[in-house]
Amino acid sequence: MTRIDTDLLVIGAGSGGLSVAAGAVQMGARVVLLEGHKMGGDCLNYGCVPSKALLSEAKRAHQTGSGNYAAAMAHVARVIETIAPVDSQERFEGLGVTVIREFGRFVSDTEVQAGDTTISARRIVLATGSSPLVPPIPGLDAVPHLTNETLFDLRQKPDHLVIIGGGPIGIEMAQAHVRLGCAVTVIEGAKALGREDPEAAALVLDTLRREGVTILEDAKAEQVRQDGDRIVVETSKGAVTGSHLLVAVGRKVNLDRLDLKVGNVDHEKGVSVDTGLRSKSNRRVYAVGDAAGGMQFTHLAGYHAGVVIRSILFSLPSKAKTHHIPRVTYSEPELAQVGMTETEAREAYGDRVTVARFDYDENDRAIATGQTAGFAKVMVVRGRPVGATIVGAEAGELIGLWALVLANGLKMSAVASMVAPYPTLGEVNKRAAGAYFSPKLFGNPWVKRVVGAVQRFLP
Numbered sequence: 001m002t003r004i005d006t007d008l009l010v011i012g013a014g015s016g017g018l019s020v021a022a023g024a025v026q027m028g029a030r031v032v033l034l035e036g037h038k039m040g041g042d043c044l045n046y047g048c049v050p051s052k053a054l055l056s057e058a059k060r061a062h063q064t065g066s067g068n069y070a071a072a073m074a075h076v077a078r079v080i081e082t083i084a085p086v087d088s089q090e091r092f093e094g095l096g097v098t099v100i101r102e103f104g105r106f107v108s109d110t111e112v113q114a115g116d117t118t119i120s121a122r123r124i125v126l127a128t129g130s131s132p133l134v135p136p137i138p139g140l141d142a143v144p145h146l147t148n149e150t151l152f153d154l155r156q157k158p159d160h161l162v163i164i165g166g167g168p169i170g171i172e173m174a175q176a177h178v179r180l181g182c183a184v185t186v187i188e189g190a191k192a193l194g195r196e197d198p199e200a201a202a203l204v205l206d207t208l209r210r211e212g213v214t215i216l217e218d219a220k221a222e223q224v225r226q227d228g229d230r231i232v233v234e235t236s237k238g239a240v241t242g243s244h245l246l247v248a249v250g251r252k253v254n255l256d257r258l259d260l261k262v263g264n265v266d267h268e269k270g271v272s273v274d275t276g277l278r279s280k281s282n283r284r285v286y287a288v289g290d291a292a293g294g295m296q297f298t299h300l301a302g303y304h305a306g307v308v309i310r311s312i313l314f315s316l317p318s319k320a321k322t323h324h325i326p327r328v329t330y331s332e333p334e335l336a337q338v339g340m341t342e343t344e345a346r347e348a349y350g351d352r353v354t355v356a357r358f359d360y361d362e363n364d365r366a367i368a369t370g371q372t373a374g375f376a377k378v379m380v381v382r383g384r385p386v387g388a389t390i391v392g393a394e395a396g397e398l399i400g401l402w403a404l405v406l407a408n409g410l411k412m413s414a415v416a417s418m419v420a421p422y423p424t425l426g427e428v429n430k431r432a433a434g435a436y437f438s439p440k441l442f443g444n445p446w447v448k449r450v451v452g453a454v455q456r457f458l459p
């Protein structure tokens with residue numbers, strides 16, 4: 001039995017845990033990092049990286065009209081392998097972190113057991129992430145089904161992929177697979193991409209349908225059974241039969257192995273934390289990323305890391321905010337959101353909201369490159385944006401500007417005064433800001449009167 005005393009113990013080496021460990025050790029803290037499975041966590045091994053690598057191969061297949069499923073999946077594996085060294089045990093040990101490849105569990109409110117090591121820490125950060133939620137649909141446990149943890153191991157192309165869940169995982173994987181030559185059916189119990197602006201979501205869903213994806217909405221999966229070599233999903237809108245089944249109905253936070261009760265750490269959906277991401281019941285403990293029970297994004301986990309480092313290392317007040325965290329569904333067209341959607345803004349601010357909009361089909365670069373489907377909408381209250389929605393080519397890149405605006409409380413005038421290079425898709429953002437000011441300038445009789453008066457007096 002080994003004993004280690006440390007300043008900071010980080011449990012989980014995914015996006016959140018790695019960022020905390022790297023930041024803290026480089027600022028002088030003694031850091032122990034536990035990982036019971038793969039270094040890099042979900043994002044590298046089963047999430048963002050493989051899904052975006054597969055989407056990129058699928059796009060190529062769509063453009064060239066020829067795709068090879070096994071080759072696309074081999075590309076996915078190569079991309080993971082290329083990025084893996086950045087998240088590796090060797091790199092973190094090189095930074096000075098003590099890495100222990102074991103699952104950890106509390107044995108007291110200040111100590112964690114990992115294999116035959118007991119770690120006693122001043123502060124503990126839970127960064128244990130989440131796993132695919134497998135819902136209690138009758139018959140599902142008796143039928144072979146894929147999740148994001150097994151999908152990328154496939155090498156043989158599914159003949160017909162049935163996906164339960166029309167959230168970001170379901171929609172991204174539906175487009176990737178239809179473009180790689182599979183028949184695809186999405187079964188969604190409510191509305192597909194239901195969290196998103198309905199008009200933006202419709203643009204994405206219409207594109208998928210045109211490419212051949214069948215999307216059933218308001219069709220809850222109620223029962224699953226095997227019929228020979230086919231899988232049958234009974235839904236409220238009839239039966240769907242396919243060769244493979246992907247379950248993508250949300251996530252379950254990984255807390256089971258931690259013995260949280262022994263650590264006096266309360267939890268509900270995730271660890272119960274205050275606005276500083278600190279456990280409400282055990283003040284030595286923090287939670288970041290998916291384990292904190294809120295939104296689930298890699299960039300959010302990275303942001304959380306900064307918040308807890310400030311609090312743990314410098315004992316400074318630190319709060320995690322959410323209003324400036326963007327999200328992107330990497331379909332084609334991409335759908336990006338930061339802050340409130342139009343519906344949310346109208347609910348919160350009523351008539352005080354102005355929606356400024358600019359469509360891609362008026363952007364010269366979009367016309368030149370044949371990417372005219374899409375729009376940007378900015379929700380503005382008293383001159384300051386409270387949210388932005390962009391759907392269209394490179395929406396994920398374009399939303400960065402509005403993320404900056406929201407994070408810093410900037411005004412629409414800051415974006416309107418920016419000079420964007422011509423011709424770029426980025427001009428969509430500037431023109432959306434212009435659309436906010438145009439009625440104020442061009443439709444305003446006072447402006448016309450002032451201009452008229454000035455012109456009369458000019459020599």
Ligand SMILES: Cc1cc2nc3c(=O)[nH]c(=O)nc-3n(C[C@H](O)[C@H](O)[C@H](O)COP(=O)(O)OP(=O)(O)OC[C@H]3O[C@@H](n4cnc5c(N)ncnc54)[C@H](O)[C@@H]3O)c2cc1C
Nearest residue numbers: 012014015016036041042047103104129289290296297298
């Ligand atoms: C298919 C898919 C696609 C996604 N695409 C995107 C995307 O494009 N962009 C985006 O921002 N987000 C995306 N996400 C979400 C993103 O992957 C997660 O939000 C992110 O990985 C969360 O990071 P984390 O550090 O909280 O957890 P994780 O990355 O899951 O890491 C947690 C780690 O903790 C380990 N662990 C768990 N319990 C213990 C224990 N008791 N002891 C030791 N180790 C433990 C796990 O093995 C794991 O390695 C996607 C997710 C999925 C599933």
Ligand SMILES: NC(=O)c1ccc[n+]([C@@H]2O[C@H](COP(=O)([O-])OP(=O)(O)OC[C@H]3O[C@@H](n4cnc5c(N)ncnc54)[C@H](O)[C@@H]3O)[C@@H](O)[C@H]2O)c1
Nearest residue numbers: 165166167168169187188189220221248249250296328329
């Ligand atoms: N591009 C990205 O950033 C990205 C990509 C993928 C995943 N993620 C992250 O992973 C999380 C999980 O994604 P997800 O798509 O699994 O979950 P989700 O919760 O976003 O969507 C799941 C969908 O499944 C539906 N559903 C649930 N039970 C059902 C049933 N029995 N029958 C039919 N439909 C049912 C829900 O109505 C919902 O629309 C996301 O919230 C996101 O944070 C992010």
